Amino acid sequence: xxxxARNELRTPSRNMRLDHVIRTVLLSTxxxxxxxxxxxxxxxxxxxxxxxxxxxxxxxxxxxxxLYLEIGQAVGAKLGRAVTYNWxxxxxxKRTVRETLLGKQCDAMVGLPLADDFMGPVVIFSxxxxxxxxxxxxxxxxxxxxxxxxxxxxVALQYQSTPQNLLASRDEISKVxxxxxxxxxxxxxxxxxxxxxxxxxxxGWLNRTAYGDKxxxxxxxxDGLLWPTAIGxxxxxxxxxxxxxxxxxxxxxxxxxLFAKYGVPNGAPVKFGEAGxxxxxxxxxxxxxVGQAAADKPVQTAAxxxxxxxxxxxxxxxxxxxxxxxxxxxxxxxxxxxxxKRYADEMEQTYWKTVHDxxxxxxxxxxxxxxxDDELKNVYAxxxxxxxxxxxN
Numbered sequence: 001x002x003x004x005a006r007n008e009l010r011t012p013s014r015n016m017r018l019d020h021v022i023r024t025v026l027l028s029t030x031x032x033x034x035x036x037x038x039x040x041x042x043x044x045x046x047x048x049x050x051x052x053x054x055x056x057x058x059x060x061x062x063x064x065x066x067l068y069l070e071i072g073q074a075v076g077a078k079l080g081r082a083v084t085y086n087w088x089x090x091x092x093x094k095r096t097v098r099e100t101l102l103g104k105q106c107d108a109m110v111g112l113p114l115a116d117d118f119m120g121p122v123v124i125f126s127x128x129x130x131x132x133x134x135x136x137x138x139x140x141x142x143x144x145x146x147x148x149x150x151x152x153x154x155v156a157l158q159y160q161s162t163p164q165n166l167l168a169s170r171d172e173i174s175k176v177x178x179x180x181x182x183x184x185x186x187x188x189x190x191x192x193x194x195x196x197x198x199x200x201x202x203x204g205w206l207n208r209t210a211y212g213d214k215x216x217x218x219x220x221x222x223d224g225l226l227w228p229t230a231i232g233x234x235x236x237x238x239x240x241x242x243x244x245x246x247x248x249x250x251x252x253x254x255x256x257x258l259f260a261k262y263g264v265p266n267g268a269p270v271k272f273g274e275a276g277x278x279x280x281x282x283x284x285x286x287x288x289x290v291g292q293a294a295a296d297k298p299v300q301t302a303a304x305x306x307x308x309x310x311x312x313x314x315x316x317x318x319x320x321x322x323x324x325x326x327x328x329x330x331x332x333x334x335x336x337x338x339x340x341k342r343y344a345d346e347m348e349q350t351y352w353k354t355v356h357d358x359x360x361x362x363x364x365x366x367x368x369x370x371x372x373d374d375e376l377k378n379v380y381a382x383x384x385x386x387x388x389x390x391x392x393n
Contacts, residue, residue: 046076046083047106049097051090056205056262057111060087067201067262068110071129074254075108075231078247093317094119102234108244112232126231126244129255133226134163135200135265136218137188137207144195144218147272156184156193160325162224163197166272179330182206188215201264208263219265222272306374306381314371314379322363327386340387351380 050069052060057068065073069085076083086106090096097119101109111132112118114125136144143149147170154174157164158181167173176193178184181202187193189211196203197220204217220226233241259266316325322334329335343350355376358366367376 043081046072046079046081046108048072048083048085049100049106049109050085050087051096052087054090056201056264057090060085067258067264070258070261071251071255072108072110072231074251074258075244075247078251079243094313095317097123097232101232104234107233107237107240109232111229114228114230122235123232124235124238124241125233126241127248128228128230129248130229130259130266131219131226131269132201132229132264133199133269134161134197134220135203136220136270137185137196137198137203137215138194140214140216142195142216144216145270150195150197153194154192156187156196156198158184158198159328161199163220166222166225167197185211201262204263204265206263213263217263217265219267219269220272221269225272226269306377306379308378308382308385310375311378311380311382314375315382318367319379327383336383337386337388339383348380351383352376355379 048069050058050066050072052058055064055066058066059069073083086100088096088100088105097109097112100106102122110129112123112125114128136150138144147167150167150170151172154176155167156176156178157167159177159179164175164177167175176187178187178196178198181196181198184193184196184198185203185206188196200217200219207213207215207217231241231244233244256266312326315323315327319336320326323329323336327336329337332338339347339351354364355371356366356368358364360366371379
C-alpha cells in the first residue's frame with residue numbers, strides 16, 4: 001500500500017476526531033456564555049427628540065445640554081441605556097412631534113404638556129415630571145403673593161397669553177405688552193415695568209444667566225397658568241413608557257436639582273382666580289411665548305375658500321416663528337396682514353409663488369414639498385381673514 005493510499009484511508013478518521021473536538025469546544029462555549037436577559041433590547045440607546053438651540057430646555061452644547069436633556073440623560077442612566085439625540089427645531093410645534101417622535105426618529109420627547117387634548121391618543125405620556133407655566137418676576141423685596149399686589153403697578157405681559165387675558169379687565173393695573181419673555185425681562189430691567197408676568201422657564205433662565213439672579217421668579221397657579229409636563233412617547237411605545245415610569249420616582253430629587261440649576265421655578269405657586277376664556281392662539285395649555293398686540297383690528301375679507309381653522313393651525317405651528325402668532329408681526333416687511341395692501345389683486349398669485357418656490361435670498365423656504373396644495377390653500381384662506389383695511393403699506 002502506498003503512502004498516499006494510507007494517508008487517504010487515515011484522513012476520514014482524523015476528520016471525525018477534528019469534528020468531535022470542534023463540536024465539544026462550541027458546546028462548551030455555549031454552556032459557559034451568560035444567558036441573554038429577556039430585556040436585551042433595553043441595551044439599545046434611548047433616542048431623544050430635542051431642539052439644538054432652545055435653552056433652558058435643550059441645547060447641542062455639551063457644556064450646558066439643558067433641563068430636558070439632562071432629565072433624559074438621568075432616565076437613560078437609570079435604564080442602563082446610552083442616550084442619543086435627534087435634533088429638530090421646536091418652533092414648528094406639533095409638526096415637530098409628528099415628524100420626529102411619531103416618525104420614529106426618536107423614542108421619547110421630554111417636557112410635553114400632559115394634556116388630553118395634546119395630540120392624543122397618538123402620543124402617550126409618562127407620569128408627571130414637573131409643573132411649568134407663567135411666573136411673576138420682580139424685585140426680591142417686592143411682595144408678589146397675589147393679584148392684589150399688582151394694583152397700581154406697570155406689569156409686562158406677553159401678547160395673547162393667559163396672564164394678559166387675566167388682567168385685561170383690571171383697570172387699576174397698567175399693562176405693558178411685550179413680544180417675548182426676553183422683552184419682558186428687558187422691560188423690567190430698564191424700568192419700563194415694575195413686574196413681569198411671563199413664561200416662567202425662560203424668565204428663570206434669563207434671571208440666572210443674564211441678570212445675575214437679580215429678581216425673584218414666582219410661579220403662578222390658576223386656569224391656564226400652570227400645567228403638568230411629562231415625557232411623551234408614540235402610542236406603540238407603552239412598554240418603554242412603563243419602564244420610564246418605574247424609575248421616575250427615584251429621580252425626583254435629581255429633577256428638582258436640575259430645575260434649580262437652570263433657574264426654572266419649581267416651588268409652591270401663587271394662586272390666582274380663573275382666567276376665563278383664554279386668548280392664546282394655541283390654547284391655554286400650550287403657552288404662546290411670542291407675539292405683539294396689533295395696532296389695527298383685522299377685517300374679514302370677501303369670499304374665503306378653504307378651511308380657515310386648519311389653516312390657522314398650520315400657520316401658528318410653522319409660520320408664526322417668523323411672521324408672528326396669528327400673523328401679528330411688528331416688522332412691517334414680514335407682516336402678512338399687509339398682503340392685500342401690498343399686492344391688491346395679485347395677492348393670491350404672489351402667495352402661491354412664494355410658498356411654492358420660496359424666497360431663499362430673504363430666508364423664506366419653499367413649502368411645496370412639505371405641505372399639500374390643499375393645506376397651503378387653507379393657510380391662504382386663513383390669511384385672508386387677518387388682512388388689515390386702510391392705511392399704507
